[in-house]
Every structure is written in structure tokens, then in C-alpha cells.
Amino acid sequence: MPLLQERIYTVDDIYALPDGTRAELVDGKIYGMAPPSRRHQEIAGELFAVIREYIRDQGGSCRPYIAPFAVFLNRDDRNYVEPDISVVCDPEKLNDKGCDGAPDWIIEVVSAGSVRMDYNIKLFKYRSAGVREYWIADPRKDVVLVYTFFNNDMEEYSFTDDIPVGIFPGFSMNLAELDF
DSSP, rough: OOOOOOOOOOOOHHHHHTTOOOOEEEEEEEEEEEOOOOOHHHHHHHHHHHHHHHHHHTTTTEEEEEOOOETTTTTTSSSSBBOOOEEOOOOGGTTTTEEEEEOOOOEEEEOOHHHHHHHHHHHHHHHHHTTEEEEEEEETTTTTEEGGGGEEEEEETTTSSSEEESSSTTTOGGGGGSSO
């Protein structure tokens, strides 16, 4: 008797979901997403504002985006994610649909329903796709895990620490100073 094969989904399946349904696609598997909490949105919004302002002040060419923003990680039809914050420094990756390839920096704000996804599935996927830096901001613990994949490093910071941004030397953020 042949083994049952799990269906491999594509980006077309994501786009065919009913309006209002939030989901991501990793290696052909669909993961549903619950609506974010108010605190989650406040944290993501404040981080985005600080990053956008820094890039503008520096005259940088990188572009920050806040969810929902489509990221086609592997430039294929089996990987589609919507990170809370994406920073893209290569304009060739940007098109009308979103980012075709790995952003340089991704921040995920952990929600009760996203723990496994943010700490495990996305950590591996972002690293293997070529993301240079990945932050996991966890408001339940008031910690930020910073993975700088380009130098194989991981550091844990509290929300009260000055957290250096690896892709922007000289830039750091202290989440306790943000308005959320």
C-alpha cells in the first residue's frame, strides 16, 4: 500500500484563501496566522518608526517595510512569509508584490500563537534563505534574541539594553525607550 503524501501548497493557494485569512507558506506547508494583539502592533510600529527614521537620517538606500508585506524568501512558489518588519537593501529584490528573495534584516514580534513559528521554523528558514540579521522580540519575556547570520552569532538582550544593529554599525535601539 503506498504511503499518503502530504500536499505541497504554493503561493497560488495563499492568494486563493478567503479574504481576511492570514497565512504564511514555508516549504509548501501553510501556517495560519492569528490577528496580532494591540501590544504586538505597538511594538512593531515603534520599531518600524525608529528604523525608518534612522535610515532616512543616514540617507541610506535600504527600505523598511511593516507587515503585511509579502516576502518570497527563496524566489520560488513554495515560500511566502509576512515578517513583522523587513529591511531590504537590494532594490533589485523589490517589485509590486513585495520582496523577491531574502531581506537583509527581519524582526518578528512574538505572539502567543507564533512561538514555534518565530523561534524554530522561521529561524531555520531565514538563515537558510540568506537573511543577514534576524531579531526575535518577545514581549512575554522582555527579551530580544539577535541572530547575525553573516557572522554566525547570537546574543540575547533585555528590552532595557542598547541593542546593536549588525547591518548598520553604530546604530542601536533600546526598546524600553519606545512608546508602547
